[in-house]
Amino acid sequence: xxxxxxxxxxxxxxxxxxxxxxxxxxxxxxxxxxxxxxxxxxxxxxxxxxxxxxxxxxxxxxxxxxxxxxxxxxxxxxxxxxxxxxxxxxxxxxxxxxxxxxxxxxxxxxxxxxxxxxxxxxxxxxxxxxxxxxxxxxxxxxxxxxxxxxxxxxxxxxxxxxxxxxxxxxxxxxxxxxxxxxxxxxxxxxxxxxxxxxxxxxxxxxxxxxxxxxxxxxxxxxxxxxxxxxxxxxxxxxxxxxxxxxxxxxxxxxxxxxxxxxxxxxxxxxxxxxxxxxxxxxxxxxxxxxxxxxxxxxxxxxxxxxxxxxxxxxxxxxxxxxxxxxxxxxxxxxxxxxxxxxxxxxxxxxxxxxxxxxxxxxxxxxxxxxxxxxxxxxxxxxxxxxxxxxxxxxxxxxxxxx
Amino acid sequence: xxxxxxxxxxxxxxxxxxxxxxxxxxxxxxxxxxxxxxxxxxxxxxxxxxxxxxxxxxxxxxxxxxxxxxxxxxxxxxxxxxxxxxxxxxxxxxxxxxxxxxxxxxxxxxxxxxxxxxxxxxxxxxxxxxxxxxxxxxxxxxxxxxxxxxxxxxxxxxxxxxxxxxxxxxxxxxxxxxxxxxxxxxxxxxxxxxxxxxxxxxxxxxxxxxxxxxxxxxxxxxxxxxxxxxxxxxxxxxxxxxxxxxxxxxxxxxxxxxxxxxxxxxxxxxxxxxxxxxxxxxxxxxxxxxxxxxxxxxxxxxxxxxxxxxxxxxxxxxxxxxxxxxxxxxxxxxxxxxxxxxxxxxxxxxxxxxxxxxxxxxxxxxxxxxxxxxxxxxxxxxxxxxxxxxxxxxxxxxxxxxxxxxxxxxxxxxxxxxxxxxxxxxxxxxxxxxxxxxxxxxxxxxxxxxxxxxxxxxxxxxxxxxxxxxxxxxxxxxxxxxxxxxxxxxxxxxxxxxxxxxxxxxxxxxxxx
Numbered sequence: 001x002x003x004x005x006x007x008x009x010x011x012x013x014x015x016x017x018x019x020x021x022x023x024x025x026x027x028x029x030x031x032x033x034x035x036x037x038x039x040x041x042x043x044x045x046x047x048x049x050x051x052x053x054x055x056x057x058x059x060x061x062x063x064x065x066x067x068x069x070x071x072x073x074x075x076x077x078x079x080x081x082x083x084x085x086x087x088x089x090x091x092x093x094x095x096x097x098x099x100x101x102x103x104x105x106x107x108x109x110x111x112x113x114x115x116x117x118x119x120x121x122x123x124x125x126x127x128x129x130x131x132x133x134x135x136x137x138x139x140x141x142x143x144x145x146x147x148x149x150x151x152x153x154x155x156x157x158x159x160x161x162x163x164x165x166x167x168x169x170x171x172x173x174x175x176x177x178x179x180x181x182x183x184x185x186x187x188x189x190x191x192x193x194x195x196x197x198x199x200x201x202x203x204x205x206x207x208x209x210x211x212x213x214x215x216x217x218x219x220x221x222x223x224x225x226x227x228x229x230x231x232x233x234x235x236x237x238x239x240x241x242x243x244x245x246x247x248x249x250x251x252x253x254x255x256x257x258x259x260x261x262x263x264x265x266x267x268x269x270x271x272x273x274x275x276x277x278x279x280x281x282x283x284x285x286x287x288x289x290x291x292x293x294x295x296x297x298x299x300x301x302x303x304x305x306x307x308x309x310x311x312x313x314x315x316x317x318x319x320x321x322x323x324x325x326x327x328x329x330x331x332x333x334x335x336x337x338x339x340x341x342x343x344x345x346x347x348x349x350x351x352x353x354x355x356x357x358x359x360x361x362x363x364x365x366x367x368x369x370x371x372x373x374x375x376x377x378x379x380x381x382x383x384x385x386x387x388x389x390x391x392x393x394x395x396x397x398x399x400x401x402x
Numbered sequence: 403x404x405x406x407x408x409x410x411x412x413x414x415x416x417x418x419x420x421x422x423x424x425x426x427x428x429x430x431x432x433x434x435x436x437x438x439x440x441x442x443x444x445x446x447x448x449x450x451x452x453x454x455x456x457x458x459x460x461x462x463x464x465x466x467x468x469x470x471x472x473x474x475x476x477x478x479x480x481x482x483x484x485x486x487x488x489x490x491x492x493x494x495x496x497x498x499x500x501x502x503x504x505x506x507x508x509x510x511x512x513x514x515x516x517x518x519x520x521x522x523x524x525x526x527x528x529x530x531x532x533x534x535x536x537x538x539x540x541x542x543x544x545x546x547x548x549x550x551x552x553x554x555x556x557x558x559x560x561x562x563x564x565x566x567x568x569x570x571x572x573x574x575x576x577x578x579x580x581x582x583x584x585x586x587x588x589x590x591x592x593x594x595x596x597x598x599x600x601x602x603x604x605x606x607x608x609x610x611x612x613x614x615x616x617x618x619x620x621x622x623x624x625x626x627x628x629x630x631x632x633x634x635x636x637x638x639x640x641x642x643x644x645x646x647x648x649x650x651x652x653x654x655x656x657x658x659x660x661x662x663x664x665x666x667x668x669x670x671x672x673x674x675x676x677x678x679x680x681x682x683x684x685x686x687x688x689x690x691x692x693x694x695x696x697x698x699x700x701x702x703x704x705x706x707x708x709x710x711x712x713x714x715x716x717x718x719x720x721x722x723x724x725x726x727x728x729x730x731x732x733x734x735x736x737x738x739x740x741x742x743x744x745x746x747x748x749x750x751x752x753x754x755x756x757x758x759x760x761x762x763x764x765x766x767x768x769x770x771x772x773x774x775x776x777x778x779x780x781x782x783x784x785x786x787x788x789x790x791x792x793x794x795x796x797x798x799x800x801x802x803x804x805x806x807x808x809x810x811x812x813x814x815x816x817x818x819x820x821x822x823x824x825x826x827x828x829x830x831x832x833x834x835x836x837x838x839x840x841x842x843x844x845x846x847x848x849x850x851x852x853x854x855x856x857x858x859x860x861x862x863x864x865x866x867x868x869x870x871x872x873x874x875x876x877x878x879x880x881x882x883x884x885x886x887x888x889x890x891x892x893x894x895x896x897x898x899x900x901x902x903x904x905x906x907x908x909x910x911x912x913x914x915x
Binding site for chain 2: 068243247250251254255256267268270271274275277278279280281282283284285
């Protein structure tokens with residue numbers, strides 16, 4: 001067993017969303033491989049949340065021009081508010097150096113980035129480059145197709161990051177790579193001419209409760225069938241398509257045997273879509289939740305879901321995975337997604353739901369799920385979850401093994 | 403029931419007659435032992451007893467008169483505000499920011515969104531009335547309309563229905579009871595229609611005629627362009643009528659277009675086809691929405707009461723009461739959104755508190771930052787209105803700038819100056835403002851002058867064309883920043899038609915006496 005794993009996520013700054021949950025899941029999944037696990041988030045993550053999860057706070061926030069972080073959490077340094085690329089790199093290197101020195105990180109340790117961000121990754125590469133490869137820790141980069149692209153100069157950082165990784169791999173540095181979806185892994189493997197594993201979320205005890213309850217049941221579906229659109233509501237997650245889907249169902253199902261629960265847009269976006277959201281709100285049987293939900297509220301939301309919709313923008317999700325999908329398959333909740341996103345391959349492969357060709361097909365597919373018998377669906381989802389958890393857990397173990 | 407809490411419910415005087423807040427008051431009475439009710443008339447500005455007597459209330463609940471909230475908040479009262487979309491939709495964001503220490507209950511999602519963006523603690527309620535039984539739903543053998551003609555001046559009249567649906571409507575009942583003025587003459591060419599027969603009712607001793615007509619109809623035309631709660635629309639939903647309403651809140655928060663009703667834009671919607679089966683399906687969806695919605699409202703009430711009670715736990719400001727603050731805020735409010743927003747920025751909101759209030763949405767914080775004005779520095783040479791480099795830049799209520807002058811453009815005007823560089827703190831000082839009345843004016847204009855929210859003096863404007871100086875004593879120990887506000891009140895209280903005096907402002911000086 002190796003000494004310590006530093007699970008690093010400089011983007012983990014908001015008290016909600018998948019960064020906190022991801023950092024938690026991967027920290028816990030790493031425990032069997034290391035004597036000590038040290039999760040490190042952004043200094044902007046509220047202190048109470050960091051304490052609750054046992055996260056250190058070690059990274060300035062480098063992405064003010066990408067993500068609205070309230071500076072109240074921590075007044076950021078003047079540097080971090082700058083959009084200057086060199087300053088950001090310098091700031092990230094400084095943070096990483098501080099962590100490196102504080103913990104006296106050695107070749108017996110590992111640095112693990114569960115969702116790679118550009119400045120965090122560039123900083124550790126720069127720092128390691130100053131040390132000879134045998135003296136450096138193992139570095140694990142998990143690509144999810146989001147913040148590895150984010151630079152303050154508006155250009156995608158991925159090509160530069162991949163170029164540097166390639167150089168480091170050639171020089172003998174111990175870097176292991178994975179991606180969240182098979183499609184993205186294949187793309188990265190092609191760019192880097194090396195193996196790139198596929199590592200989705202490892203299954204976590206939080207996720208398997210729902211399936212246990214279903215297994216204990218066996219009765220037909222309850223009167224109300226709840227269709228949920230979880231995750232931070234965003235236009236690129238199909239928010240603006242929901243009215244068509246919901247209203248079609250409501251016309252067919254006026255007695256509301258199917259209900260919908262959706263998270264609303266964040267305030268800044270919401271003010272630009274007031275009329276649309278009003279119309280969504282006006283559909284009988286639609287409940288709009290707050291845009292940000294705590295981990296507990298998210299768990300509660302999953303627990304009442306019979307079906308989850310993922311009408312994501314296929315261009316934006318061409319390589320990306322879906323944390324919501326991974327949560328759903330682990331909990332035995334079927335999903336319906338719009339064809340084209342990278343995670344659709346996984347939905348089909350595991351039989352974890354349906355992929356439809358267009359928004360207009362969602363309503364019909366929802367009705368199919370509404371009337372399929374519960375035991376049939378349980379068996380199907382149990383099998384999907386079984387295959388997924390074996391693959392996800394094994395993929396993680398295999399990847400973690402030096 | 404809480405045995406100890408004393409609560410004051412403040413409502414608009416008109417609701418004492420319409421009883422439209424009674425359902426909420428009844429809910430409060432079920433949950434709070436002592437509820438006193440005061441009705442406030444915005445026009446006569448009657449005194450609110452709670453502001454003039456000893457402090458006896460633990461909680462203030464303000465229905466619709468949300469501009470009163472800052473007064474109570476500034477006095478440190480736990481305050482609950484229930485604004486209405488039709489009255490408060492166009493108020494500036496500063497209005498909501500000034501309520502950050504209050505709890506807000508919104509019957510409109512649109513309003514809830516604005517209120518939340520401004521950092522307030524807000525609770526969204528979707529109210530429904532008890533629906534009729536399914537067996538009592540109206541028949542859809544023909545389309546029988548009903549219109550409560552409340553706002554004919556907005557185009558919501560029989561002519562509109564004729565234009566949109568023509569002879570698809572077999573009969574129309576008009577409840578001829580406008581919000582303003584007398585019932586209209588339906589034979590007047592402005593309202594006369596030929597495509598369908600029209601029956602008519604008016605308010606009698608009871609509202610029976612309206613409700614009987616509602617029961618006979620199956621298509622309901624919403625009577626206003628927008629609503630705060632939309633009681634008549636909710637009645638229609640509850641009785642299984644197809645609702646057709648203008649596309650604005652709260653209608654568009656209840657009517658999903660062509661799902662459970664129809665949204666129109668009277669100015670642009672053209673004739674449309676409405677077959678009977680479709681009308682029946684839409685109406686059924688609306689009715690069933692009220693079946694579930696009513697149950698949800700019943701389930702919500704307990705949470706709503708908890709939300710109100712939790713107001714007591716919110717941190718309160720401890721400002722010293724200012725007897726003139728209420729009249730100042732009313733002046734500003736009655737002068738329109740710009741003057742009101744400016745007043746709030748200058749007198750209630752501080753940039754520091756906005757920037758550090760985590761709940762205020764970032765775009766609003768930056769908006770506020772842009773709008774907030776700096777005070778001009780007043781030195782021994784004085785300051786000039788107008789466009790000069792030394793202009794009193796922080797201005798509102800002034801217009802038509804020349805190099806060194808500005809004209810009064812509203813009944814409220816103000817500016818801010820900072821002066822500490824040349825005045826000894828123990829001196830008696832006056833702020834001297836040089837002006838000119840450019841016309842003879844028969845009105846007796848009273849000018850109220852506030853400095854830093856305190857009414858300092860009041861003066862009558864001259865009646866004849868002349869130059870004059872307004873001298874305002876500055877209190878000893880006043881802060882170096884002076885927020886100066888003029889409120890001009892005419893002797894004849896016809897605010898809409900009255901013309902402002904043509905008043906020209908030249909300069910501001912600070913003089914030692």
